[in-house]
Amino acid sequence: MNVVFWICAPLMVLGALGLVLFRKAVYSALSMALTMVNLAVLYASLDAPFLFAIQIIVYTGAILMLFLFVLMLVGVDTPDSIIETIKGQRVLSALGALGLLGLLVFSIGGAVTAPADTMEGATVAAGGNVEGVAQLLFGRYVWAFELTSALLITAAVGAMILAHAQRTRPKLGQRELADARMRAYATSGAHPGSLPNSGVFATSNSIATPALLPDGSIAQESVSATLTERGAQLDSAQLKELTAETFAGAQRVSDEEEEEL
Amino acid sequence: MIGLEIVDPVAATGLFGYAWLMIALPALGALLILGFGRFLGKAGPALAVATITGSFALAVALFVQQLAAPADARAVSVPLYTWFSTGAWQLDVGLLVDQLSILFCLLITGVGGLIHVYSLGYMAHDERKGRFFGYLNLFVAAMLVLVLADNYLVLFVGWEGVGLASYLLIGFWQHKPSAAAAAKKAFVMNRVGDLGMVLAISAMLAQFGSSAFSEVNHGAANLVGPWPTAIGLLLLLGACGKSAQVPLQAWLLDAMEGPTPVSALIHAATMVTAGVYLVVRSHAIFELSTVAATTVVLVGTVTLLAGAWIGCAKDDIKKVLAGSTMSQIGYMMLAAGIGPAGYAFAIFHLLTHGAFKANMFLGAGSVMHGMDDDVEMRHYGGLWKYLPVTFWTFACGYLAIIGFPLTSGYFSKDHIIEAAFGQSMLIGSLALLGAGVTAFYMTRLMLMTFGGAKRWADGVHPHESPAVMTVPLVVLAVLSIGAGAVMNWWIQEWLEPATGAHAHEVDLLPTPIGWATMAVVALGVLVGWLVFGRREVPATAPQGNLVARAGRNELYGNSVNDVLVVQPVLAMSRAAVTTDAKGIDGFVGTFTDAIGGLSVAGRRAQNGYVRSYALTMVLGVLAVGAVLILGLVG
């Protein structure tokens, strides 16, 4: 048990420091995951297997993933600036943190007065860890437990309301879209039909492959502008040659087979 | 001191029960004209004249009934209703129609009616004529309340009512800043006097439990200590304010800013004599206090001379008459202060003065009407040819005021001078001197206005006023000449039940004092003629000596008020403002500034950064934890 603690505790502190010190929020979240998992292990070592499972499932599984999900939503590629804008914030924070730590450490010295007991007796008496927790949850704390259900429902509804986006203009129907397309054709000459498909070659039919027009030039509209911008667009001329070679090869094989017959 | 016989009024019967109509008619007129003048249009002035004529008719009818009644049934009380009752006090509104008040009613409605008629002509071209007549009616109603009230509180209602009407009418031409200022001045100075009235009435309520005249008269004898003097002096303060007696005299001269009919009605014939009425009405109080009565005499004498002095120096015809009014009211006050020997003469002089002074004021108005509203006597001269009716009627008033034998002023003023000599040689001599000065300044007025060569500018075309203005002048002129002779042998006896005065023997032939008075008056006229009749009057006022300058400046009354009252109050106000701004506001301001500064500092902490708040929370946790741990350890 002591061994477990001394393995987990430094990892947890490392994870916590990482959470605070990494400039990129994704790294912070992953550092926190490290701390969470180690905390779960500590729960297990402290004879709380139910909490061990919950910690993994709820915290590491659900909550941290939610964090990561939101991180992805709001953008991952902007690291925090390290320049402090509020005057004196860092110095005072350091002093406050030092004071807080001192206070906590100082008070821990006098916090533990009762002689140590063990969980074994209680676990045996309850018939198991989960049973023990359940007896309390559905016994002494049942009122609080029921209230948490109301809390969770409220939180879910609140999150929905907060995240819900109000439509600011009426949804365009098929008719309106068609009208808009025809109007664009009339005013700017934009083609009203669907965009050309991507090119299909012997070795590639990816959406990054531009189609070729009858005159051999590239139809730019056949590839998404994003892909073009990223430089993911494939070289159609090369593909065309490959395809021609392939066709030629295939023709040759076919011809040879006919001759054999 | 003569023991007073107090006659209780009898209950009202017959026509007396309708005495309230005398007040109600003009009050209704005022209400209709001021409230609905827009719909009345040109009928407004006519309505005003009609209401006051009705009041006058009723007054005459009541007077006739009183004449017919036996002497002890002439005073009639007309209870109307209970105003309010609170605690031990019940205050009733009632009228007292006795020998004194009926004379006033006749004066007010009679002279008032004539002035209403006169105003039809005088104010014919004024845009706000209707409103003017509304105010006049309001004044008449209030004045009748004043004289008909059977207790001091109701009297005070009328007292304030006439003050209001006076204020409105002095400031009638409110587009002139001087008129607005004069109205305000009159109002404020009257409030000073009203303070005395209120205190006096309060003292009466405290002492007698009632403010009714009968209760006060009956209870006065039981007053002890300083109360009679206190109440008397407070009443005198009120009387001084209303009657423009020294020291509250300064407003009357400015009040001449009002239209001339107003000056005649309110500031000569009726309202300003209310103070005399008050003193005579309160004779039971003044009987008891030598100090108060002597003060009345003193005030009267000083005002008499001051008014005459001012009258000598002014060049504004209305202000000369205003000074003369002050002076004549001073005579009345003097008589009222003398005691039972003088009450009847005070009222007598009040009535004759009401007639001849109204006559002269209206005459002055007629002159102004002919001279394009110029009031400067130095711009007149030789007007007797152009304004014959005005001149002859004015002359009647002139003879009356200087006390030409057998005119009304001769009888009434001579009696007062005699009574003054009865009081003391000094007062008598001063009253006699006043008579001489009166003769002097009235002669000056006559000569400067009607005599001599013409001094008016080219383009001024003096013309006689229309009949609607001259007829009232003629009626008043007749009264000026004849009223004295009619009342001389009758009024003392008539007023005896109301004033408790004993009959003062009068004779057709003058007493030695009467002869002396005549001589002094003749001297005054002679001096006046010597100074102003023989020589050309300069068109601009000469520099004059110290005496003339003092008179021209109204004996520096305004300066005295300014130094004694206005400046100290201003200084006090400034000190109060400084204390408020520097001391109180400064203290409070510092406090709020401190809180404001704190808030600014606190606002800085609220920078909106979540991380800052988190840091603050951590520091708070540290603080709480430290306290807890220190508590556990310590």
Next chain:
Amino acid sequence: MIEQYLYLAAILFTIGAIGVMVRRNALVAFMSVELMLNAANLALVAFAWHHGSFDGQVATFFVMVVAAAEVVVGLAIIVSIYKTRRSTSVDNANLLNQ
């Protein structure tokens, strides 16, 4: 024996607090808050073990439930802020200052 777990919890908690105070990225700050919760959980389980009772474990269970609810709502808020402001920096969400 139990003290070492508690010291570990204290260290993790303090690191989490530093993260909340120093990091501007809302998601990282949020993860730091989660780290603090987990530190508290560790202390609870350690105490449960020390006292031989299930109460600490049940408390941990409740903390996890509440944390799950908090994460759901918190992330929804972050997403909606991001949608309007195109930023996940907590310093940009300082409207309280205005």
